[in-house]
Amino acid sequence: MSAETKLKEMGLEVPAAVKPVANYVSAVRTGNLVFLSGQGPFRKDGTLITGKVGADLTLEEGYEAARRVALGLLGSLKAEIGDLDKVQRVVKLLGMVNCTPDFTDQPKVINGASDLLVEVFSDAGKHARSAVGMNALPMNISVEIEMIVEVED
Amino acid sequence: MSAETKLKEMGLEVPAAVKPVANYVSAVRTGNLVFLSGQGPFRKDGTLITGKVGADLTLEEGYEAARRVALGLLGSLKAEIGDLDKVQRVVKLLGMVNCTPDFTDQPKVINGASDLLVEVFSDAGKHARSAVGMNALPMNISVEIEMIVEVED
C-alpha cells in the first residue's frame, strides 16, 4: 500500500510544511538524501506542545508529542518532494526530548515518531535513530526531531 | 558574487582551520558531502567565548558567538576544499547552545551562524538546521555547531 493511501486509511492529514522561525529552510535535498530541519510538536489547532517530559508531561503525552512531530516532518518532506510515495527509505532520526536530568525513557517517547513512520512506510520506514535527553529546547517544546530520508531519483 | 569576494566585501577574514583537540579531524569528505566537526566560538584573538547563555551571556552575545563559530567552520571548510566558491549548498547545521534549563531562545542564538552563511552564500547558504539547548559543552564554550556542506565534484 502506498504511503499516501496508508495515511488516508489511518485518518491522518499531513499538515502543510512548518514555516522556519528564522533564516533557514525546512528541508534540503542533496543527491538522493533529504535533510529535514528539527521540528517541534504542533497540535491540530496549530499550538505547540510544551514542557519537560518527566515534570510537565507524562511519558504517554511525550509519545503523542513525538507522533505529532513525525506527522509534521512528513508535511515538510511532502512540500520538498511533492509525493510521499517517492520515499525510498527513512534513514535516520535524531530524537531529542526536553526532560528532567533523571528522566531515562527517551526511547519510549521517540517511539511515537518511529511507530508512525513504520505504520506509514512499512519496512521503508525502519530507520536508524538516537533518542536523547535535552535540558532545554526552543520555545520549551517537549520534543524536537530531525530526519534524513532517501528519495527516488 | 562569489563567496570569497563577498567575505572580503564584508571585511571578514576566514581563520585557519581549528586544530582538533583530540584524535579526530576537522572535516571529512565523502562523495560530494563534507562533514565538519563541531566547533566552538573563537574570538579574533584566539580565545574561546565561554559560559551559559541565559546566565553568563546575553542573547546578543550568544548570537555573536554563533556567528564566530560559523566563520570558524568556513575556515575548516576552506582548508578541506581549497576554495569556498566550490560550495554548492550548505546542507545542514546542528546548532547547540550551552544554556540554562529555562532558556528557550536557541533559534535566535543560532541565527548568528545562519545569517552569516546566507550573507556569504546567498541562496546556496540556506540550510536545514536544528537549534537546541545543551546542559554542558567542552571547555564550557557557549555554542557548538557542526555542519554538512555539498561541494562541487
Added chain:
Amino acid sequence: MSAETKLKEMGLEVPAAVKPVANYVSAVRTGNLVFLSGQGPFRKDGTLITGKVGADLTLEEGYEAARRVALGLLGSLKAEIGDLDKVQRVVKLLGMVNCTPDFTDQPKVINGASDLLVEVFSDAGKHARSAVGMNALPMNISVEIEMIVEVED
C-alpha cells in the same frame, strides 16, 4: 593491516549487533554511507555502564565507556556490511556524554571511541566529530554515540 586482523591482534572481540530497544534498526545503508543508531556502553557481561560523568563516573571511566560504545558500533556495522574490511572511512561521530552541567571534558571522554577507531582503521578511522554534554540519556547510560561510515560499493 586489515581491520579484522588488527582487532584480533588487539585481543578485541566485536560483539553481536545490539538489538534496538524499540521500533527502529541498528543501521541503515544509503548509497555508500551507513548510518548507525546511537548506542550505549555495554560491558563484556552484557550489562550497561550507567551514571553521569563528573558525578557517578570519573573521566577515566567515561573514556572506557566510550571505548565500549565504539566496539559495540563496530558490531552493528559488521552485522550490516558483513566484513569490517569494507570500511572506506569513518566519516562522523556524534558523541554524547551524560554529565553534570559543570562538566567540560566531553572531548576526553569521547576520545575513548575515537582512539579505538583510529587504532583499528588507521587513517581510514580518522573522523569528524562532535563531543557534547547531555542532561539525560536512555536508561541513564553514561555515553551514547551515533556514527556515519563510508563503505565499499
